[in-house]
Amino acid sequence: KNQAQEEYDKLTEQHKEIEKRLALEMLPIKKYDKKNCTVEIKQAVGGKESALFAEWLMEAYENFTERKGWDWETEKMVMDDDGKGVKNSTFRIVGEGAYRYFKHESGVHKVQRVPETEKRGRIHSSTAVVIVMPEIPFEFSLDEKDIKKEIFRSSGPGGQHVNKTESAIRLTHIPTKITASIQDERCQHANLEKAHSVLRERVYMHEIRKEREKTSSERKSQMGNGELNERIRTYNWPQDRITDHRIGKSLFGLNTLQQGD
Secondary structure, eight states: OHHHHHHHHHHHHHHHHHHHHHHHHTSOOOTTTTSOEEEEEEEOTTTHHHHHHHHHHHHHHHHHHHHHTOEEEEEEEEEOTTSSSEEEEEEEEESTTHHHHHGGGOEEEEEEEOOTTOSSOOOEEEEEEEEEEEOOOTTOOOOGGGEEEEEEOOOOOOSTTSOOSOOEEEEEETTTTEEEEEOSSSSHHHHHHHHHHHHHHHHHHHHHHHHHHTOTTSOOOOOOOSOGGGEEEEEETTTTEEEETTTTEEEEOHHHHHTTO
16 A cells, blocks of 8 residues: 555656646747847855856756757856856857746856865855846847947056056946946957947846836846845755755756756
8 A cells, every 4th residue: 555655646746747847838938038048157155166166057058058959159258266167157059949948047046065175074055146148139229329438448457468548448328327348358449349249238138127027927037146045046965956946846966967957
C-alpha cells in the first residue's frame, strides 16, 4: 500500500509539472517575445564572490544559448582585476524567441556558498544583477530635437593615458530626462555614436515599461540595486538547490543548470 501511495504521489507531482509547462507554452506571445535580446550581467553585493557568481551565470546562459542553437555575440566584457570573475558583461543572443526565454532572468540573483578564501567554512551570500532587453526594432528612432548634447573632459587616473581633450559625451532625452554618458573612447565621434545607441536603448526600454504598466496582469520588471532582499532567485550551493521566489518553486541540480539544461 505504501509503495502504491508513493507511486501515486510521484505521478501526481509529475502531472502538476507537465500542467505548468503546458500552461507556459500556451501563454500568448507578447509583442517583443520573438525578438533577439541583449543580456547584461553585473557584479553586485559580495565583492569577489559576486564577480565569480556573475561569471558562473554568464557561462550558464551561454551554454543554454548553445543548446537552443542560437548565436552568442559578446559586446562587452570587464573581468575582475585578477582575470577571475566578471564585473560587467553584455552579450547579444540571436535566435527567434530569445527574449521570451530570457526576459524572466531580469532581476537580482543570489548565491549562498562557502568562498574559496573562507577558512572557517562559513557560508556567504552574494548577488549579481541581470538585465535583459529585447532587440530594438529598426524603425524605432529618437527625434534629434529632443536630445540635449553635452561635451566634457573624460575623468580617470593620471598618467599618459589621461584624455587631454573634451571627448566625453552626455546625451539627455528631454521628454523622459533619460541620460547616457560615454567616455570609453578617445574620439568624440565614437563616444557620440555609442551614447546615441545607449540612449536609444534606454528610451526604448522606458517605452516598454510604460506599456507593461498598462496591463494589470503583468508586473514591471524589477531590476533592483543588487541587494540581498531583492532577489528573484537563490542558488544554494551546500544543498544543490535553486529557488525561484516569484513562484515559490525549488529545483535541484546546479551543475545541470549551469550546463544549460
